[in-house]
Every structure is written in structure tokens, then in C-alpha cells.
Amino acid sequence: MEKMNDKLQNTAKELLENKEVNLIIGFTKGSNPLRMRSVFITDPNDVSKLSFNAHCVQDLAVFLKKPEVKKFGKIGLVVKGCDEKAVNTLIQEYQLSRDNIKIIGVECRGAVKQNLADKGEDSVKQSTVYDKCLVCEVHTPLLYDYLVESDEPAFEINGDIKPYAKIEELDAMSVEDRNMFWQKEFEKCIKCYACRQACPLCYCTRCIVEKNTPQWIETNIEETGNAQWNMIRAYHLSGRCIGCGECERACPVNIPLMLVNEKMARDVFEKFGYKSGVDINAKPVFGTFDANDFNEFIK
């Protein structure tokens, strides 16, 4: 990690000193040895705070939607491969100019689940990392201005653990049973909307749940309101969600939101051959029109 941190710090220092960026957003040590947190650096002398390890769970691209952060103009962002796809999507959706961002891509060897790390887990292996790490195709980010290579070995995958296994289980269920499953999960929702806030792609300045003339989504925490909120959010993210898993990590009541998001991503790929956040020049799947679309109504 030492070599990685050196390169990270040197890159950040250079960018700040040459005034190529006004702000670096990266990771630094957190409230305990197995937690990391974001750090915002404007002074080249502060770059020694930057570091990276398997506990860098946060998707720092989430800060790109914050007005306070946007004010800095040109920003250097430290991102893992999964999170970098959020940057791509923001560029695709005209939320971010490629000229305003310097991507400091870090090669990631998997992130340890935070709930396990909080219980003392420090090793990177298939049983301790997030499901997204088991299916990760972007250990090296797809797009970057600078790459910080990892000096850690890749963890072994032997197929013992099936990522997102519950999706197939749910697919095999009857509609009623599947509905029951989700009803039970959504029952837990306390409507804190942390899933939305933690999402790098939920950038609407006024979320649909905050609109009340007319009110589209019930705000109560009863069955209808909860299902409406969680399903609408899933729809708004389909074809866009890049699978960083921040919604699920943030959820204080442990709703398995990634099952919905991953399922939608699979469906979008199956039906439209589209993967989100892969190509900044691609048209977003629901922002484009194709005369060969398999649906009749659209023609």
C-alpha cells in the first residue's frame, strides 16, 4: 500500500500545484483503523492525508452532485473502477463536463464489507468482499487521467460463493411469493431516503417524493408508500445504476436494494445489450430512440 499511497499523493500534489484542479477528493483514515472516509484537499501540503486500502467503501463520485463541491470548478477525484462508472454516467447525462474532472483511478482489489470490518474483519477474500467485487470487470477503471496501480494480489474466487444468488431464487418464485418477499423487505423502510442521498446518480434537485402538487408518492411508511418509493427509485435507476452498492450500504434497516438494481441491470443488458457507465460517448439506454426497437408502441 505504501507505493500506492505515494503515487496517489504525488499525483494529487502535482495537480494542485499546477493548478490543474482546485480540489482533490480522496480517501483518508477514518474513525477506526478499519474505516476510511473522504477527505477534501485544496492545499498541496495536505496531500499526505491521502491513502487507499480495502476499506475505502465509499463511492466518492457522490460528491460531484453537491452544489458546495461543484463550486470548486475543476476537481480531481480518486475513484475505484466501480465508482468511476458513475463519473462516466454523469458525463453521459450532461451533469459533468469531462474538462472539469481529473480522474485519479485506483486499481482496486476488492472492498471489505463494512459491517464485517466493523466487527474486525481486515482480510480481502471472497467471503469478506461485496458481491459487486466478485463480479467486478473493472478492477482497473475504464477511464482515467492517472492510474494508481495496486501492489496487492488479487483475491481468489473458486465459485463457492454465488454473487447476488438471491436474484435467481426470486426469479424462480411465483409472482405472489416474490411480491411477499419484497413487501416484507420494504416494510422495514423508515423513509430516510439515505439510499437516494448515497447514490451518485440520484442528482435531481427536487426528488419526485418531495413533490406534493400533485403528490406522486405517498410519504407514509405504510405498505403502499414504502413499495411506491422503493420501486420508483429502482425504475429511475434502471439502465443508469452502475452497481456501486452505496444505497444498500447506507440503508440503516438493511433492505437488499442491490438485488433490485442488479436485476434491472441484467434485464437492461438482456433486452437492450446496454451496460451503464461503460462508455461516455454512448447514448443512455432510455435517452435514445431506435427504429429497430422490439417494442411496437415506440415506433
Add this chain to the structure above:
Amino acid sequence: MEEKYYEISSDNIEKFVNNLVAQNNEVIAPKDKDGDTFYDKITDFKDADLNILLPKLSFKEYLLPKTETLFEYSISGSNINILDPLENAGADGGNSGKKSVKRIIFGSRPCDAGAGPIMEKVFNWDYKDEFFNEKFKNLYIISIACVQPDNYCFCTEAQLSPESSYGSDILLKKGGSGYYAKVITEKGLELINSTSENAGLFKEIPKEAFPADKDWKAAFDIKKTQGFLDKNFTSSYFQEKFLSCIGCGICTYTCPTCHCFDIQDEGTNEKGKRIRNWDSCQFGIFTLHTSGHNPRVTQGDRYRQRLMHKFKVYNEKFNKYLCVGCGRCSRNCPEDIDLREITSELSLMEDNITQ
């Protein structure tokens, strides 16, 4: 009332809790749910998970439900019918509306118990909130003292302690043949004397036989935190520190003392209800005026508000802090913002200014 002290064996505490369930009380305890612990209804003592430090959420929802119906209405022709919750238990069968069932929290921690009377002050300051009061009156709290707080806990700094009985009706401490019990209120005594069988499970002991509290020392002085907040509303600290805040509001939703709510009308022209939902000062929309102006425009402004409310304004009004030091906001924060670290940091900054 004068406090009373008892000893009770592990077997008998199990019997006591099961008796309370059998007497048709709603008994709530920390309970495992898919690998995490939450306060939930138990039907047997064995359902309770008493080995963990703290459930993920507090039991605030039993005083201030996540959604609470204030009244319901129906309109037909020129007839408007209002369903008053005074006569109606509310749509969700008791948790909402002014009527409340008798509810016993078993195995809460002193921090969570302390939140009850802290919230009560707000709900009775000028307007007497009958919805809250009815539930508070019917809530019985049996807490278990902590032995080992973790690194996010700061109840001692927040002027409670891991063994504080503030807000509890009965405080249990592990020891002897099971537990020692301190009964603080009439409500606590009522539970013990609810049946002669229950009363027989407890053996009264003299005050001296009840284990004394450890000498818990505060790591920093919260009054200095308040001192800093008093004088530094415009400090750049807030704007810089909370750049990392994503405004998710988890700190407020998991907080035992945060009590802000939002009133909404839901329904159709013919039928509907007025409800109140949990709300959070961490949301941008919380202070957004209809004019479009927002007095708390940055997340720094919003987190400062949370600090000011907890450690300055509430204290000026009620001579108590609006924080029990449970540390949930820090443990649950997805961006690792640590309130213990912040309050401690501010108290040191105050030191540096005054020196």
C-alpha cells in the same frame, strides 16, 4: 418516590419477562433480524438479544411513530366526517393516534432510556402533545446497565453514564445470581408488584448492597463544546468539515432524541388523513421557503444546525443536552462522520480560544 433495590436471579428475570408478556403487555426488546439487532416485539424472553451493545435504531418509534395519523376525514356530499384519534386508535391499531397500549421496553440501554424525558420536555414546552404524552405515559422502561461502551459511545460526556438510571423505570445491573435491580419510579414498582408471583421473584436488598457505579470519567468537557458553538456560528469549521456529509439524514433517523416531524395530508377528495412523518434537518428541503430562498443552503449549515440544536439551543432552554451519547449517528454514518470526534474537537478548539 424513594428508590428501592432488589436482587433477581437469571431464571427469575426470564420468568418475570415472560409473565409480563402473558399479562397481555406489549413487550419490546432488542431482537435479531437478519444478523442485525432492532427493538421489536417479543413473545418470549429467549427472543431478546441482550448480548449486543445497542440495537441499530433506538426505540424512538414507540414514542414518535415513523408515521402517525393525526386525524382521518371522509366527505360525502355536504357531510364532512372527522375521525378524532381521541376516540380512535388510529389506522395501524394502536401505534398511532392518542390511544396507546401499555408497552414495556425490556433490555434497553441507559442512553436510550435517557432519551424519553429529554424528548418529553420538547413535547410539553408550550403545546402539550397528547399523542406523545399518551404513549410516554404508557411506556415502561427496564434498562440494563452497560459494562463496556465502545469507541463511538460518549454517554458520560453527554452527562449520562453507562450505568445511569435517568429515564428508566427499572435499571438492572448484572451481578449476584443474575441481576441487581434499582427501581426508580412508581411505574417500575407497578411492574414488579403487578402480580404476587412477580413480586416474589424479586428479593429486596438494602441500598448498600446494590453495586456502586464505576467512576466513569468524561474524556472531554461538553460545556466547552457548547462554549465554542456559542461564539462561532460563522466558523469555517462547519463548511469545511461537512463537505463530506451527503445529507442522508441517517444520523437523525437513528438518533434517540431527534424528534422533528413533517405534517402531510394524504388521500383523495373523498377520504384521507393527516399524518406526521419523521423528518430531518439534514435535508435541503427542510428549510426551503416557498419563495425559493433557503436559509440553510449548504450541508455545513445543516450539520451546524444539528450541533447547535443538540449542544446549545436545547441546553439553554431545558438545561440538558439533546444527545444521550449513544453514538448511533457515528456508527451508522455512511461517510464516517463521527459526532464524538466532532464534539471533542470543538471542545478543544474552545480551549485554544479561551487560553
